[in-house]
Amino acid sequence: MQARNARIGFTLFGIYLLLYGGFVLLNAFAPETMEATPIEGVNLAIIYGFGLIVAALVLALIYGFVCKSGDEPGDGKEAGQ
Amino acid sequence: MTYEASTIAVVFFFVFVGITLGLSFYLGGKAKSSEGYFAAHGQIPWFVNGIAFAGDYLSAASFLGICGMIAFYGYDGFLYSIGYLAGWIVALFVIAEPMKRLGKFTFADALDATFQSRGIKLAAGISTLVVSVFYLIPQMVGAGVLVQPLLGFEHWVGVVIVGVTVILIVVTAGMVSTTWVQFIKGTLLVVFSAILTVMILIRGFEVADKTADMEFHDSLSLPDSGKVEDAQWGTELGAVGFYLTEAPSSVIAEGDHWYVGFTEANSKLNHFWRVDPLEGETGQVRLSPALLIVETSDGEKLLNGQPIGPDAGDQTLAPVGRVLELPGNKKETGPLGPVEFLKTLQNSKVETWRSENIEDPAHGTTKAYYARETLGSSVLLPGEHPRFKGIRGDDPLAKLNFLSLMLALFCGTASLPHILIRYYTVKDAAAARKSTIVGIACIGFFYVLTLYMGLGAMTSGSMDVTNSNMAAPLLAFSMNEWLFAAISAIAFTTVLGTVSGLILASAGAVTHDLLTSGFGMKLNDGEKVRVAKFASVVVGAIAIVLGIVFRELNVSYLVGWAFSVAASANLPSLVMLLFWKGTTKQGIIVAIVVGMVSSLGWILLSADTFEKVYGLSGSDALVPFSQPGIVTIPLGFVTLIVVSLMTRQKGS
Numbered sequence: 263m264q265a266r267n268a269r270i271g272f273t274l275f276g277i278y279l280l281l282y283g284g285f286v287l288l289n290a291f292a293p294e295t296m297e298a299t300p301i302e303g304v305n306l307a308i309i310y311g312f313g314l315i316v317a318a319l320v321l322a323l324i325y326g327f328v329c330k331s332g333d334e335p336g337d338g339k340e341a342g343q
Numbered sequence: 344m345t346y347e348a349s350t351i352a353v354v355f356f357f358v359f360v361g362i363t364l365g366l367s368f369y370l371g372g373k374a375k376s377s378e379g380y381f382a383a384h385g386q387i388p389w390f391v392n393g394i395a396f397a398g399d400y401l402s403a404a405s406f407l408g409i410c411g412m413i414a415f416y417g418y419d420g421f422l423y424s425i426g427y428l429a430g431w432i433v434a435l436f437v438i439a440e441p442m443k444r445l446g447k448f449t450f451a452d453a454l455d456a457t458f459q460s461r462g463i464k465l466a467a468g469i470s471t472l473v474v475s476v477f478y479l480i481p482q483m484v485g486a487g488v489l490v491q492p493l494l495g496f497e498h499w500v501g502v503v504i505v506g507v508t509v510i511l512i513v514v515t516a517g518m519v520s521t522t523w524v525q526f527i528k529g530t531l532l533v534v535f536s537a538i539l540t541v542m543i544l545i546r547g548f549e550v551a552d553k554t555a556d557m558e559f560h561d562s563l564s565l566p567d568s569g570k571v572e573d574a575q576w577g578t579e580l581g582a583v584g585f586y587l588t589e590a591p592s593s594v595i596a597e598g599d600h601w602y603v604g605f606t607e608a609n610s611k612l613n614h615f616w617r618v619d620p621l622e623g624e625t626g627q628v629r630l631s632p633a634l635l636i637v638e639t640s641d642g643e644k645l646l647n648g649q650p651i652g653p654d655a656g657d658q659t660l661a662p663v664g665r666v667l668e669l670p671g672n673k674k675e676t677g678p679l680g681p682v683e684f685l686k687t688l689q690n691s692k693v694e695t696w697r698s699e700n701i702e703d704p705a706h707g708t709t710k711a712y713y714a715r716e717t718l719g720s721s722v723l724l725p726g727e728h729p730r731f732k733g734i735r736g737d738d739p740l741a742k743l744n745f746l747s748l749m750l751a752l753f754c755g756t757a758s759l760p761h762i763l764i765r766y767y768t769v770k771d772a773a774a775a776r777k778s779t780i781v782g783i784a785c786i787g788f789f790y791v792l793t794l795y796m797g798l799g800a801m802t803s804g805s806m807d808v809t810n811s812n813m814a815a816p817l818l819a820f821s822m823n824e825w826l827f828a829a830i831s832a833i834a835f836t837t838v839l840g841t842v843s844g845l846i847l848a849s850a851g852a853v854t855h856d857l858l859t860s861g862f863g864m865k866l867n868d869g870e871k872v873r874v875a876k877f878a879s880v881v882v883g884a885i886a887i888v889l890g891i892v893f894r895e896l897n898v899s900y901l902v903g904w905a906f907s908v909a910a911s912a913n914l915p916s917l918v919m920l921l922f923w924k925g926t927t928k929q930g931i932i933v934a935i936v937v938g939m940v941s942s943l944g945w946i947l948l949s950a951d952t953f954e955k956v957y958g959l960s961g962s963d964a965l966v967p968f969s970q971p972g973i974v975t976i977p978l979g980f981v982t983l984i985v986v987s988l989m990t991r992q993k994g995s
Contacts (some may be wrong), residue, residue, distance in 0.1 A: 271436035290742045303686035315787040
C-alpha cells in the first residue's frame with residue numbers, strides 16, 4: 263500500500279512539476295505571453311497563477327481520495343513502531 | 344508616516360496575547376513528558392493540525408511581506424505566494440508520509456532512523472538551528488516594525504515583547520499549546536483576510552483627488568544647456584503649477600536626472616519633484632512627485648529638509664497609493680466582482696513609488712522616493728520589482744537568478760524544520776496526509792486573497808511610502824479602525840505563533856540532536872524537557888538580539904535566505920534517504936554540510952548582500968547572481984551521490 267501511495271504521489275508530483283515549471287519558464291523566457299488576456303480581460307499571468315493554486319488543491323484532494331482506501335491499518339501499525 | 348497609537352489596537356493586542364497565553368497555560372498542564380512537549384503526544388486532530396500548518400507557514404513574511412510587495416510592485420509579490428504554495432506539493436507528495444514513518448521528534452531523527460550516526464545528528468541539528476535562526480530574524484524584525492506604528496512603542500520594545508511572550512508560551516507548554524495557538528491564528532488570519540478582501544471589492548476603485556504637490560507634469564522643455572540648473576522657472580519650465588512658477592530652493596543633480604525643491608510661499612514648506620529626461624525626445628523632461636527623507640546624525644528625521652512632526656510648520660508624510668485613471672475616464676467604479684476587479688485594474692493607470700539613495704549636498708546620503716505613473720497592465724505582470732526586472736530583459740544571469748529563487752521556494756517548504764516537526768504531532772501517516780491537504784486548502788485560499796489585499800492596498804491611498812510591511816494593516820485602517828485593530832492584533836499573533844514554532848524546533852534540535860545524540864549526554868525525560876526549555880530561553884534571547892540588530896533589513900529578503908539554506912542543506916539528504924537505497928551516512932553528513940556552507944557562502948558573497956548588508960557596490964560581488972538555489976541544491980544532491988558511492992565501495 264505504501265508503494266502504491268508513493269507511486270500516486272510521484273505521478274501527481276510530476277504533473278504539478280510540469281505546470282509549475284511551465285509557469286516559471288514562460289515567465290523567464292517568454293514574458294510577453296503572460297500579457298495576453300484570454301478570458302474576461304484578465305491576463306494570463308493571473309489566470310496561470312490562480313490556476314497553479316487551484317491545481318495544487320485539486321491534486322492534493324485527488325491524492326487524499328485515492329490513497330484513502332485500505333491503508334489506514336498499515337499506517338497505524340507503522341506509526342506505532 | 345507619523346503614527347498615533349490607537350487605543351482599540353492596544354486593547355485588542357493585549358486581549359489577544361492574554362487569550363493566547365491563558366490557553367497555553369491551560370493546555371500546558373496536560374503535557375508533562377518529553378513526548379508531549381515535542382510532539383503533543385501525537386494526538387493533535389488532523390484538521391486542527393492542518394490549520395496549524397497554515398498558521399505556522401503564514402508568517403509575518405507571508406502576510407505583511409507579500410501584501411506589501413504586491414502593494415508596491417504588483418504581481419511580483421504574488422510570485423512568492425505561488426512559489427510558497429507550490430512547495431507544499433513537494434511536502435505532500437514526496438516527503439510527508441515517509442517522514443512520518445521514519446521519525447520521532449525532529450528532522451534529524453528522521454534522517455538518522457536508518458543509521459544511528461552521531462555525525463548525522465550533529466550535522467542535521469546544526470542545519471536545523473541555522474535555518475531556524477535565519478527564519479527567526481525576519482519574524483522578530485517584523486514584530487518591531489509592527490509595534491512602532493500600532494502601539495507607539497520603540498522598535499526594540501516590540502521585539503522584546505514578542506520575544507518574552509513567545510518564550511513564556513514555549514516554556515510553559517511546548518507543542519500542544521503552540522499547535523493550538525497556530526490553529527487559532529491560522530483561522531483568524533484567513534477569516535479576517537477574507538473579510539478585508541470582500542470590503543476591497545465592495546469599495547471598488549476611485550480616482551483620487553490630486554493636490555498640487557502630487558501632480559505629474561509631462562513634456563516640459565529644458566533650456567539649451569540641457570541642465571535643469573539653468574532653467575528659467577515660470578517661463579521655460581514653469582507655469583504648470585502653483586509652486587513651479589517660483590525659482591527652486593534647491594536643485595540636486597543625480598546621474599541623468601534631478602531633484603528640484605520649491606518652498607511654498609505661505610507655509611514655508613518644501614516640496615520636491617524628480618525631473619527625468621523623456622525617452623527619445625531631446626530637451627524634454629517630465630516632473631514626478633518626490634519625497635526626500637534623511638535621518639540626521641542626532642537621530643531626527645527630515646522630510647524634504649524639514650522636520651517631520653505634528654506641529655504647524657512641520658512636514659507630514661502623506662499616505663500614497665492612488666488610482667490615476669480608470670477605464671472610460673470614470674471617477675469611481677462602485678462594487679466590483681473578483682474578476683471585474685482585476686479586469687478594471689488591468690485597464691487603469693496607477694501611481695507606484697520607487698526609491699533610490701542620492702547625495703544631497705545639504706544633508707548627505709538621502710533616500711529619495713519618487714512616484715511613477717504605471718499602467719495597470721504592467722503591475723499585473725511579473726518584472727516590476729528591481730529583483731525581478733531581469734525577466735523582462737535579455738540578461739541570462741538575471742533570468743537564472745529568477746529561476747533560482749523560484750526553485751528555492753519550491754524546494755524550501757519541505758525542508759523547513761518547523762514545518763517538518765508538525766508531521767509528528769498527528770497519530771499516523773494518513774492523518775499527516777489529511778492535515779497537509781487541509782493546510783494546502785487554507786494556505787492556497789489565503790494566497791489568492793493576498794493578491795486582492797495587495798492590489799487593494801496599492802490603490803487605497805493609505806500606504807506608507809517608507810514601509811511596505813505596513814501595507815496590509817494600513818489598508819485595513821483605510822476601511823475602519825476596528826478592522827485595523829483586528830488585523831494588527833492578528834499580525835502580532837502571527838509573529839508570536841511562528842516564532843514559538845521556530846524556537847521549539849531549535850530547542851528540539853539542541854536537546855535531541857546536539858546534546859543527547861551528538862555529544863552523548865545522558866538525560867532522562869524530565870531533564871530533556873528542562874534542557875529544551877532552557878534552550879528555548881537562550882534561542883529566544885538570541886532572536887531578540889538579532890531582531891534588534893537587523894532591524895534595517897528587508898523581511899522577505901531574510902526569508903529568502905532561510906528557504907535557500909533549508910532547501911540546499913536538508914532537501915537532498917531527505918529525498919535521497921527516502922528514495923535511494925545507496926545512500927550512506929557519510930553521504931548524508933557531507934551533503935548537509937556542503938549544502939549549508941555553499942548556500943550560506945553564496946548568499947554572503949552575493950550582490951544583494953554586498954549592497955544591503957555591507958553597504959558595498961553590488962558589482963564587486965563574487966558570485967554572478969544573488970539566489971543560490973539553482974547551484975547549491977543540485978550541488979547537495981551531487982555531493983550526496985558521489986560521497987555515498989565512494990563510501991559504499993569502501994564498505995563492501
